[in-house]
Amino acid sequence: MVSPKIIRILAAAALAATAFFSPASHAQGTQQYVPINPPLPSDTPGKVEVLEFFAYTCPHCAAIEPLVEDWVKTAPPDVVLKQIPIAFNAGMKPLQQLYYTLLALDRPDLHAKVFTAIHGEHKRLFDKKAMGDWVASQGVDRAKFDSVFDSFSVQTQVQRASQLADAYRIEGTPSFAVGGKFMTSPVMAGNSYEGALKEVDRLIPMARN
Template identity: 60%
Template structure:
């Protein structure tokens, strides 16, 4: 089985869990294209910058595999482009991992981002619920009381709600998926590879930068 076929099957399974998230915005992928075009295009949440959104889930093995490529690509983006990672929850069991990402961001500890992927996919630690997540974060040197307060805060709840809105608005059916400038969506199921996804996203970005 090719990577493309494997990814397609994985995305199809994820899509079944995401069926309730469909939104009025449509994605159209023409024959031969390796990306979908959004109609209508979506505005940026970051003023005066082109947004690149990576929809991901810590529990997703494809996201873990593509993470180093995303990090490398992010370092090459010009000043008028911002890359934001958007944690996706296709069901309630994924919600605490969303909160984990935004809590690390709020505490300026996204240096632990890669460690989360490693813990889940290499070390096979079941850090999917609040208690296990908190114990793991504390083991990495983060103060328990501070993390718990942030994790359960209104601000983190608001960010997860916005992530859910974006997932719905962009019709994200599987992870990883990359949205470029509110106009295009690219994923490994479309391109057949992780690097191909980055390459096509960069091509779409180049068209927007030329405008």
């Protein structure tokens, strides 16, 4: 098994050579965020929502995941992180379903392992059968997985994720929306995963106001 640290190193090398945020971001020059105008409403009233738009196929999302896991442990109590899987084409929809199925089965611990399986172990987890085989190997009941994967609840969450991606005009991953008011990304934060999360921390007080 390839460790998340190695994935992070490999993806960091690619990061400098890859532009994966929207062209509008680059037009901002050295600005490390863009305002969202008009601001978008939160699904969690009374909290500052931080939305991380990600895709399991994205090596940068795989690289930043351990950092996100550490970041959320020290986030302020009025901040809630929501990870939003997005699909740039119809073929990516099963990966959205996989994320919400893992949550529904109370196996969020497998989220990071999906990245490792795809990017570190080169497993082709791109359809329901392959995903089902893999989660079964992780101790998940296969029948429960199959049932939840196609459930109305999961389909509704996938639809909501796609609506959010459209509303925020997401063109690349990972991207972070803060409080419905600001957007940042590693590219905007100086091609730095750590820089992106530091920028999120800086934007949280601004989003409260």
